[in-house]
Amino acid sequence: MDQLRIESEFEGGNARLIAATSAEAELEIVADKDAAWSQWFYFKLCGGKGRAVTIRICNARATAYPEGWPGYRVLVSEDGERWQRMETDYVDGRLILHCRPQADALWFAYFVPYPLARLEALLDQARRAGAGVDILGHSFEGRPVYGVTVGHGPVPVWIVARQHAGETMASWWVEGFLRRLLSADPLAAKLLREMCFHIVPLANIDGAVRGHLRGSASGLDLNRQWDTPDPERAPEVAAVLAAMRQKGCAAVFDIHGDEVIPHIFADGCDMDPTATPEQRVGVQRFKDALLKSSPVFQVAVGYPATYAGSGAQAMCARAVAAHFNAVGITLEMPFKDCEECPPGAVWTGDLARQFGHDCLPAIAAIFEL
Ligand SMILES: [Zn+2]
Structure with missing residues (x-):
């Protein structure tokens, strides 16, 4: 099975892939240029269609506002236009997402992007x-x-x-x-x-x-x-x-x-x-x-x-x-x-x-x- 891919090299994109298998991807949020702030993420998951996939954002606790994660739910979209919230776990300083993509790509963001x-x-x-x-x-x-x-x-x-x-x-x-x-x-x-x-x-x-x-x-x-x-x-x-x-x-x-x-x-x-x-x-x-x-x-x-x-x-x-x-x-x-x-x-x-x-x-x- 193909390895999962993460894309973020687009307008407003933010995520860095640490490691991926066919079912799991570990990422981190990238800090703002010349500054220590980080929290915004926006990336596209490619691959994994029809499979159970787990995404872990591993440096959530090290972001600017870690108090922002308990009770927070990630925004997800199949087409990059219509967004909905998804169940999100915050465990041991990491944000954990479970999904089963029904399309070739899924977009994830901290809030609904505005292109x-x-x-x-x-x-x-x-x-x-x-x-x-x-x-x-x-x-x-x-x-x-x-x-x-x-x-x-x-x-x-x-x-x-x-x-x-x-x-x-x-x-x-x-x-x-x-x-x-x-x-x-x-x-x-x-x-x-x-x-x-x-x-x-x-x-x-x-x-x-x-x-x-x-x-x-x-x-x-x-x-x-x-x-x-x-x-x-x-x-x-x-x-x-x-x-x-x-x-x-x-x-x-x-x-x-x-x-x-x-x-x-x-x-x-x-x-x-x-x-x-x-x-x-x-x-x-x-x-x-x-x-x-x-x-x-x-x-x-x-x-x-x-x-x-x-x-x-x-x-x-x-x-x-x-x-x-x-x-x-x-x-x-x-x-x-x-x-x-x-x-x-x-x-x-x-x-x-x-x-x-x-x-x-x-x-x-x-x-x-
Ligand atoms: Zn503000």
Whole structure:
């Protein structure tokens, strides 16, 4: 029988084969370039059709967030497009998957991938609907950092997604949010008269292509660079911040995924002791409205006030909020199954997209629109 093969040399791929037989494959997750973070994996299993196969990800305990593995279930797909969760064991620091492939290949990923081709299709849809699609700057490796502008109103609102490359749920969120803005939705039509949305759908494009969890191609956590971004090592952040200075910023939403916490939550600039009463009210309005507009949002569980320690001041939602006297909110979605999912529903890209759609009324509520 043929030996199993593992492929990961494609956009966003991440896995290194250690050893394989016809029935077992041992792999490890590869750390981000010039950094110690690792957790994102995305690979294709070839061979094994019709046979019982065991895959072991052997260095799971040595990844950035080992607390993220208990209770986590891997995403699997037969065609690379439709993904579902599969039973996953975490034993002795290793992730163990048992499957019986019904096709010549099976894809496995930490969360549902979001291909660049899908982003390009979304940008085309935005262009056709009359939105502006610009290149705000270029990444460390020279790839475009896109900005989408929708709306004609005086209130500038910024959305930043995928500073952490492996947090692909942020891209699904953007798709749901932007599609609602581009649709005939009455609330969207009203907000486009009152606001101007500036959306950065893929801030860390180098990391997304390379299959990183968190780091940029220069080895930085981009979401710790917003106080004084180095234009050489963090050109992605420097470009977005320059555009914010040009357009203004009344509110910023930074879209993320969290490896450990099985809930959706918002971490607001109100956690900053220097936040103004207006900023605190804005965050509270957002949370109150989102509890009504989304069945999966909750406020009981989130980050402690001490999250990110001394690095907190350089996070997008804190630094931009402070600089522009804006409302700043980091939105976190889980990699694990979301405990607030309705019965029968599974937390994948589709629900993240629905959550993006459902966030629009909460943004309106900040400005009492
Ligand atoms: Zn993140």
